[in-house]
Amino acid sequence: MTDNNFIFISPAQMEERFASILLEIGFTDQKANECAAIFTANSVDGIYTHGVNRFPRFVQYVKDGFVLPHAIPSLKNKFGAIEQWDGNLGPGPLNAVHATETVMGLARQYGIGCVSLANTNHWMRGGTYGWQAAKAGFVFIGWTNTTAIMPTWGAIDPKLGNNPMVMALPYKEEAIVLDMAMSQYSYGAMELAVMKNEKLPVDGGYNSNGEQTNDPAAILESKRPLPVGYWKGAGLSLLLDILATVLSGGLAVHEIAKKAVEDSLSQVFIAIDISKLGNHSMIARTVQGIIEDYHQSVAADATKNITYPGERVLFTRENNVVNGIPVLRKVWEGILAL
């Protein structure tokens, strides 16, 4: 891939295009704008896989009736600081924004809150909701289940979801946001490495002979990506699925895997209101102290910066706002043709 494969689209132009497409396929004005803003923000932040590159599939899911543009979440059960909602197969990002707003309300009232969401759609980038909550002054812990994409440790058939987990908190005017899927590499990352004719930086799975490898094509063929930390990430993926399913009353990974497409997901949103902590006035300094120590790490390669989760996003964001969002030419042409 060369630079010539990319064109640069301003955030405003992208958002406008996304919104007009969503309007045409039945979204209300407000929902089209909200959804377009999320897909654009994900692209501005450099998460193209869950921004501009994913947008055509989102549109297709709406057209095919998997994502229902008018559906809104409905409350199924409430007890104190926990609420269980049904996503009613509405747009995943809008449902997740709603859940995040709701859980922040619970946290304001009770210090901590937990909202779960059954029957929702792909939330795209989990970090979106981490940033949303953190910038409003909350600690956020959330996760989603997914369809089955990888074998557990010691197995060869896919039973585990990628089940991304997000942890976030405010930092300076921005946030520290960890957004971590349970496979070492996503299928998207491995496909990109194949396109670029590159090996993976570390082993990412097995080849068809069952040997650990950093050859992305071999892993795509075997369908045996590695969980992060081998047995550890496999266990974490399983627990995240069980907890999402239990807490929401929704579907588990093995049930989602039987569906025509990846929908009817289960999600969990936990928020803690930092202003209710006894030490709240010290927290900014505490976190800064941790990050300053972390930044003093001695890099193995002196040309590389040691960054915390979410830190590089700030550079990408600034760059993409100034220079436009780099979009694969054929992706943008596809979006213009939608």
Added chain:
Amino acid sequence: MTDNNFIFISPAQMEERFASILLEIGFTDQKANECAAIFTANSVDGIYTHGVNRFPRFVQYVKDGFVLPHAIPSLKNKFGAIEQWDGNLGPGPLNAVHATETVMGLARQYGIGCVSLANTNHWMRGGTYGWQAAKAGFVFIGWTNTTAIMPTWGAIDPKLGNNPMVMALPYKEEAIVLDMAMSQYSYGAMELAVMKNEKLPVDGGYNSNGEQTNDPAAILESKRPLPVGYWKGAGLSLLLDILATVLSGGLAVHEIAKKAVEDSLSQVFIAIDISKLGNHSMIARTVQGIIEDYHQSVAADATKNITYPGERVLFTRENNVVNGIPVLRKVWEGILAL
């Protein structure tokens, strides 16, 4: 090591010995019994590193004044379903049991609760509190920070804690309990592999030339163990430390690392009362469905069972109850001499 290096101690005998030692060094009857029961249960469950093998160091920390046998946690701040406690450098396991009981009380009242603990001591095995909460009918999420034991991704000097995280929920009459530290292997596991003259099953760190290796001796020399999932576990370790520090108002990894020993830790305990969920009557069946599907995984090696987190503990527990707890002869002799 041969079988001859081990002797087999009954749980009752171990617990009695531990309790009598703790009484001698100033524990009350009740606290000696509680603490002895936890160290024994961890050993029965096969977690010897945080049971019998660790007991002598615990005793030494009491003698040296790092662990204060009479200290009990005190409430610093409360708002709704969150409480912040000071552990006052009391015995880590007793403080953690207290925090778990407290957070279950909050969850009964509010559906979810969060208790944090500053200035506490090593909780030994995190799974202890996962089992405690799960067997009482709660979802549990908890973690602790530790001293700095590994470099972050791309760095060579230790800045990150091992920061074990626990997730648990009831299952049948027992529990599913994930207890996961953030390094691929603990120092204890690597030392054991060196003693047994074995390589690690997967790469666990770097040698002193900066090459990834499965040679435990080389990693012990370089002091560069790998985080689970490379950059991913590094990020998770950092976030767990930040959140433990922020939520408890206690010390962070970089501050603990400056202390004479690993004390004054920060911990978080979150519980959700399953009986308050609208779907609570279905949950047992839901979890069983997930585990049944998981157990149907096709093993790469047909002689090996695919197990969920906490499953093998049940076999070890039964075996150790029936046959006695295998203890390294020199460890037990050391304990008899205490």
